[in-house]
Amino acid sequence: MPVQTDAYAVKTAGTPLAPFSFERRDPVGDDVAIDIQFCGVCHSDLHTAYDEWGRTTFPCVPGHEIVGKVTAIGPDVTKFAVGDTVGVGCMVDSCGTCPSCDAGEEQYCEGSGFVGTYNSKDAKHGGHTLGGYSTHIVVKQDFVLAIGHDDADLAAVAPLLCAGITTYSPLRHWKVGPGSKVGIVGLGGLGHMGVKIAHAMGAEVYVFSTSPSKREDAKRLGATDLIVSGDDAEMQAHAGSFDFILNTVAAPHDLDRFLNLLKRDGTMTLVGVPAEPHPSPAVGNLIFRRRAIAGSLIGGIAETQEMLDFCKEHGITADIETIPMDAINEAYDRMLRSDVKYRFVIDMASLKAA
The missing domain is CATH 3.90.180.10 (Medium-chain alcohol dehydrogenases, catalytic domain)
Structure with missing residues (x-):
């Protein structure tokens, strides 16, 4: 019945x-x-x-x-x-x-x-x-x-x-691991999981946030430091140094500020879906360093099981x-x-x- x-x-x-x-x-x-x-x-x-x-x-x-x-x-x-x-x-x-x-x-x-x-x-x-x-x-x-x-x-x-699989899948797909310098844009439900998982994968992790007050929490979660995304000097200090950036923010914003931080062949992957489009990035930021902007949607069932097993092994929860x-x-x-x-x-x- x-x-x-x-x-x-x-x-x-x-x-x-x-x-x-x-x-x-x-x-x-x-x-x-x-x-x-x-x-x-x-x-x-x-x-x-x-x-x-x-x-x-x-x-x-x-x-x-x-x-x-x-x-x-x-x-x-x-x-x-x-x-x-x-x-x-x-x-x-x-x-x-x-x-x-x-x-x-x-x-x-x-x-x-x-x-x-x-x-x-x-x-x-x-x-x-x-x-x-x-x-x-x-x-x-x-x-x-x-x-x-x-x-x-x-x-x-x-x-x-x-939140776990949405961040695990792109980190795994773009082969984040020891030796990777990874940025996480936003420290919310998705971002905090991205920090924990990237850290457990062995990456050097930084959080980008508009809120300096989140610095200690970012470090507690596994980040090396927090970079204030509105501070030009802090951003410029990391120019051309990131292998991968996971952008979790679901509001329109200037993508070029983050693209400038990628190495040659670096990728920024978007997982947030804003109600309005992002401002169009400058094509030169992509062409002259062979950088990429990508997107990622949750993950398949087998990968979700892999993520759950990974999180159990590393003691990760939300x-x-x-x-x-x-x-x-x-x-x-x-x-x-x-x-x-x-x-x-x-x-x-x-x-x-x-």
Whole structure:
């Protein structure tokens, strides 16, 4: 029988998140049913809930940084068993047959496009997907991740399912490691994970921020130092010295200030999506040093599992503030003020109790 699921949803455009109930399907075939313990709060949740990208389907249940326990499995499941600790990230399906899916890069699915954990058309089961601000979810086994961290760390593991993989994937793709000088632009939910992961990979890490007050925290997270991006002298002192820059800022800004810091053949990869375009960079900054601007989108399922295993090995979790479900609207307001270090995580026991 379908399972009654309690959640928080935006029911119509322009309204706050509020209690909502719906039915999840029974696990069939290769489905895994998961009792959600924690769900991270991503800025994409806020964009979607507020319909800032203009493509939200209502009712909308956000949430794609999910950690929980397996409660039931379909008859064809071979990878998981009841009681396993698992995670679900930004995707719950893809076409499975295109070149990107064949390469384990489902986030770039060229067939039907990947099916998001929430706010995506669900051609297989009907309607649209509803995410992790809920007590329960059912996901096909190929999009479920194994969690090896201790139970005491599970709340802080949840943001790895988006913020962790969004920063790990480009760092790995551009071969960051010992001997690399790496810059992280922005010290928020994504940036703080980028610092921790790049440091664990053996790189020399610097944070770029407009806030000098973040210097000590940047060092605590693993950075050698913080460079004030608005200070011309500090920026010029590092001109032409970076191998790789990971730019996490999701607001339009002058990319040339950072391109000037790259070595020959250096790359700056963008992972933030601003509502308005960045000012166009000067082509000469690219041509005369063979520099590159690139982009990166989360990571494939196999790479996400690799990231989780890497983080377990290196003792990496997110810096979080745990909140009850009924504090989500206040949390969104605080996110807009950048008043969180560095990720909110919802304790789903609070929703179950309510």
